[in-house]
Amino acid sequence: MPWSNQSGGGGGPWGQRGGPGGRGPWGSGPQGGGTPPDLEDILRRSQDRLKDLMPGGGSFGGKGLVALALGILVVWLLTGFYTVRPNEVGINLIFGAYTGTSGEGLRYNLPAPIGSVVKPDVTAQQRIEVGYRSAPGQGRGRDVLEESLMLTADENIVDLDFDTVWQVNPARAQDFVFNLQNPQGTIKSVAESAMREVIGRRNIQAILTTEQSSITQEVRQIMQEALDSYGAGVLVNVVQLQAAQPPEPVRQAFFDVNAAQQDAVRVQNEAETFASRVVPEARGDAARTVQQAEAYREQSIAEATGQAARFNQVWEQYRHAPDVIRERIFLETMERVIGGTDKIIIDQNGQGSGVVPFLPLNELQRPAASRNANQTPAQTGATR
Structure with missing residues (x-):
């Protein structure tokens, strides 16, 4: 053996074989001269130590098995607690079948493999x-x-x-x-x-x-x-x-067509603007001309009606006194014809010099400036 001591102190790394220090690593010395440890013996001793730890004097039966089963069950059930965050919704499953949802906080569902929980994020965009x-x-x-x-x-x-x-x-x-x-x-x-x-x-x-x-x-x-x-x-x-x-191959052509359409719309809008300004002005001029014509017609009709009424009145008076009315018409006509002209009155009877003295009251009443304007240059020099 590798650990044999040639000087007689031997026994391997755990002491002398058979002596007080000749114990193997599992509490006993090697079996026989240098043979390896018995695996079955090692397993049996380990099983005995585990039995000593169990209640009931190292026996797996009865209360010990029940306590062990209850402990395992409690630990398994405690794994069913889970937490749902504020941005999640818990979806509870039993044997893969949906049983309900749960909100945020500490929740419980039967643990795997019977139950499971899916927690999708319901706020993520x-x-x-x-x-x-x-x-x-x-x-x-x-x-x-x-x-x-x-x-x-x-x-x-x-x-x-x-x-x-x-x-x-x-x-x-x-x-x-x-x-x-x-x-x-x-x-x-x-x-x-x-x-x-x-x-x-x-x-x-x-x-x-x-x-x-x-x-x-x-x-x-x-x-x-x-x-x-x-x-x-x-x-x-x-x-x-x-x-x-538009698609890339026809994009430029489409933009050109669109620009032409916009120009057409702009020109049409300008024409409509011009028409909206000119047409009302023409309509206003036409309405003003029509109104002036109607006013002239009414005025002419009124004047003609007045003249006709005046003529009828004169005719009625003329039928009653034709001589007087004839004389009056003559005088009024002469007054209207020669009323604004210069006059020289001559006595046709031939007495005196034939010229009747005349006092020009109208000339005396007119302003001096207008009299001077009416005088000829020769008259002005004679006066000086």
Whole structure:
């Protein structure tokens, strides 16, 4: 043996064989001269020591077995306690069958293998990209044309990139756990289908300009209805358009057409503005001319009516005294004809010089400046 002592002190590393110090590592000396320890003896001694630790005088029967079984049962039952965090909902299962949900805090369910608990996160906002894939530090990243190209109602193609933000419905978390095998793939397929349905009912011009907000609202509503019908237990929070534009090969041509259409609209608006200013002015001038003509007509009719009435009155008086009326008409006519002219009165009877003295009262009453203006240069020099 390797540990034999040639000087006679021998016995191996645990002392002399057979002597007081000749004990093996398990409390007894080696059996026979240098043979290895008996494994069965070692197991038997270990079993005896375990029996000494058990109640009932080292016997596994009776109360000892019951106590051992109860202890194991209690430890197993205590493993059924679990904690639900504020952002989670506990879904309790017994033999794989759903039995109910539990809120936040310390909860209990039968431990494995009889029971189990699934705790999905019901507050995390999940984002799904359709039509593109973002990359860290690169913005929108690369386009996925098989998802983004969609047909419009006027048979044009539009390139759409959009996001869908969703979360687990806290009230139906069990539906999300049991009914969706691939949540990301299912929600993405529903989002793409809903967007194609909405785009297929609109013209491309409205999609690119005025109806983007209504498109996202309609897509979100269709997605929510579809996922509810599947029993998905998902809430669709936001659908947001990232980009809406014509496909790359025809993008520049489309922008040129759009610019031409905008120019046409601008020119039409300018023409309508000019018409809205000129037409009222022309209508006002026409109305003013018509009113002036009507006023002139009324005035002419009134004057003619007055003259006719005056003539009738004169005629009535003339029938009663024709001589007097004839003389009066003559005098009034002469007064009207020669009333404003210079006059020289001559006596036709031939008495005297034939010129009747005349006092020009009207000339004396007029201002001196107007008399001087009426005098000729020769008269002015004679006066000086």
